[in-house]
Amino acid sequence: MMCAMSVCVAGTPALAQHDHQHASDAPPSTGWQWTGDGSAFFGVNDQERKFRDFTAWESQNWMMGQGRRALGRGTLQLTTMLSLEPFTIADLGSPQVFQTGETFGRAPLIDYQHPHDLIMALGGSYTHPWSRGTWDVAASVVGSPAFGPAPFMHRASAIDNPQAPLSHHYLDSMHITPGVVSGGVSVGPWSVGSSWFRGAEPDENRTDLDLGTLDSYSLQLAWVRGPWSAQISGAQLTMPEILTPYDAKRLSASVTYAQTTGRRVAWTAAFGQKREIHGNLEAYLVEGSMPLTERHIVYMRAESVAKDILDAGFHPRGVFHRHRQSQVGALTFGLIRDVWITRVGRVGLGADATGYLVPDNLEFAYGSPTSFHFFVRVRADRSAAHAH
Amino acid sequence: MRARGRIAGEYAGGLVPRARVGYYDRKRLSALVTIVLASTVSTCGSGSTSPTSPNPSPAPGPSGPPTVRITAAGVNPVEITVRVGDRVTFINDDAQPHDVAGGPDIAHPDCREIDAVGFLVTGQSRQTAPLPEARTCDYHDHSNHAAIFNGRIIIR
Numbered sequence: 001m002m003c004a005m006s007v008c009v010a011g012t013p014a015l016a017q018h019d020h021q022h023a024s025d026a027p028p029s030t031g032w033q034w035t036g037d038g039s040a041f042f043g044v045n046d047q048e049r050k051f052r053d054f055t056a057w058e059s060q061n062w063m064m065g066q067g068r069r070a071l072g073r074g075t076l077q078l079t080t081m082l083s084l085e086p087f088t089i090a091d092l093g094s095p096q097v098f099q100t101g102e103t104f105g106r107a108p109l110i111d112y113q114h115p116h117d118l119i120m121a122l123g124g125s126y127t128h129p130w131s132r133g134t135w136d137v138a139a140s141v142v143g144s145p146a147f148g149p150a151p152f153m154h155r156a157s158a159i160d161n162p163q164a165p166l167s168h169h170y171l172d173s174m175h176i177t178p179g180v181v182s183g184g185v186s187v188g189p190w191s192v193g194s195s196w197f198r199g200a201e202p203d204e205n206r207t208d209l210d211l212g213t214l215d216s217y218s219l220q221l222a223w224v225r226g227p228w229s230a231q232i233s234g235a236q237l238t239m240p241e242i243l244t245p246y247d248a249k250r251l252s253a254s255v256t257y258a259q260t261t262g263r264r265v266a267w268t269a270a271f272g273q274k275r276e277i278h279g280n281l282e283a284y285l286v287e288g289s290m291p292l293t294e295r296h297i298v299y300m301r302a303e304s305v306a307k308d309i310l311d312a313g314f315h316p317r318g319v320f321h322r323h324r325q326s327q328v329g330a331l332t333f334g335l336i337r338d339v340w341i342t343r344v345g346r347v348g349l350g351a352d353a354t355g356y357l358v359p360d361n362l363e364f365a366y367g368s369p370t371s372f373h374f375f376v377r378v379r380a381d382r383s384a385a386h387a388h
Numbered sequence: 389m390r391a392r393g394r395i396a397g398e399y400a401g402g403l404v405p406r407a408r409v410g411y412y413d414r415k416r417l418s419a420l421v422t423i424v425l426a427s428t429v430s431t432c433g434s435g436s437t438s439p440t441s442p443n444p445s446p447a448p449g450p451s452g453p454p455t456v457r458i459t460a461a462g463v464n465p466v467e468i469t470v471r472v473g474d475r476v477t478f479i480n481d482d483a484q485p486h487d488v489a490g491g492p493d494i495a496h497p498d499c500r501e502i503d504a505v506g507f508l509v510t511g512q513s514r515q516t517a518p519l520p521e522a523r524t525c526d527y528h529d530h531s532n533h534a535a536i537f538n539g540r541i542i543i544r
Binding site for chain 1: 483507509510532
């Protein structure tokens with residue numbers, strides 16, 4: 001498929017599209033081609049901790065609709081993506097030891113993964129061929145700038161894992177950005193794309209649109225060949241975090257192997273760095289998903305992430321100190337058995353377990369935590385497409 | 389549950405000694421009573437005529453050492469009175485971590501003995517260092533600046 005990687009999906013990097021290919025790349029010559037996708041987990045999340053355990057019944061979920069049609073020599077695409085997590089996950093978030101990012105009650109979220117916004121994507125893109133490849137432009141009310149690997153919920157290597165990576169806010173947390181304008185060029189396997197977007201993270205109201213000035217930008221270079229893709233990207237963010245009124249930079253690099261046919265084995269290795277006034281924090285991730293049989297899928301994720309848990313909090317301008325860092329590790333193994341497979345999707349029962357490597361400076365507070373998920377997973381068949 | 393047992397164990401073992409009263413404990417108690425009586429007699433005999441009211445004794449806690457509990461509703465009690473040399477125990481009963489530090493806010497650090505409490509995950513408790521002098525110490529939550537997590541320790 002030929003398209004510049006920043007804008008194949010409205011506001012979503014082409015790398016997401018790479019993981020998200022549908023049955024047909026070419027739009028119908030007349031009319032619209034509509035496709036849908038989605039995934040939902042329902043289950044119990046058990047976090048075994050040193051001082052108190054946490055158990056939550058919750059659902060992580062998203063659904064996406066795309067319409068494509070020919071327009072001139074190019075292709076117009078509209079995308080929307082919704083999540084019911086504002087109603088299926090507690091306001092405080094999903095308990096997850098060592099997870100950080102965004103706020104609740106104007107305090108930093110620590111040990112919780114925030115619910116995603118109701119409107120995760122809403123926008124359109126136009127891709128046009130030229131003599132050596134394609135160029136494309138996109139505009140999204142809510143979208144994803146050209147930065148990082150595909151967001152975890154779309155990543156083939158992570159799509160069966162209900163838990164967000166601890167590196168989420170280093171690699172792909174900008175996937176719900178209110179206000180994104182992007183452009184890109186693709187030549188052969190290479191693509192370069194850039195985005196202009198609002199740098200602030202979504203606020204605590206998960207059902208509104210956090211529109212504002214476009215004040216941040218990103219640049220991404222990507223390469224796609226067969227099941228392989230890779231990207232490097234950087235972003236300059238204007239005050240991304242409400243608790244730290246300073247600008248920040250982010251860097252990322254990733255390599256993905258994702259089979260779209262056959263066994264659908266998928267792997268991703270990624271590096272992310274947050275360059276903030278309080279220090280540089282780095283994250284490393286390796287994850288994979290591999291069908292064992294037609295009905296059994298195993299998945300894993302290994303991460304090493306620098307967290308500044310001990311010094312998180314509001315820092316007014318002028319109050320500055322280097323944050324103590326804690327390099328935490330996490331290793332997850334999971335298994336899903338599909339118990340019901342239909343033409344439009346599959347329903348499976350799954351479970352996973354995560355063990356953590358706790359650095360010395362968090363040992364007293366966290367001990368040796370473990371976490372478990374037991375869930376039902378409903379996943380759309382990505383090949384479903386309807387032309388009208 | 390393992391975790392609940394451990395917090396109870398930490399609190400009971402570290403902060404509320406339940407060792408039986410033995411010979412040496414009785415001896416210490418006797419010495420303490422003697423000192424208290426002596427200081428009382430000394431105060432009465434000084435014939436002070438100061439018009440200012442004497443400092444009231446610290447309000448005795450319901451039981452055990454002075455303790456501040458942190459919940460989603462804030463710190464409780466907001467203001468606590470302790471004796472010079474006492475430690476104050478902070479217990480995090482909220483669902484989120486808290487980071488207790490001395491001073492009214494992050495820009496005005498003070499009473500560094502309170503910094504010994506620091507970062508507390510849910511269910512965790514920790515003591516301040518001994519509070520060495522009679523004064524009033526404000527403290528705040530470094531990770532949550534809502535006013536409900538600000539408090540005060542009065543040391544007398």
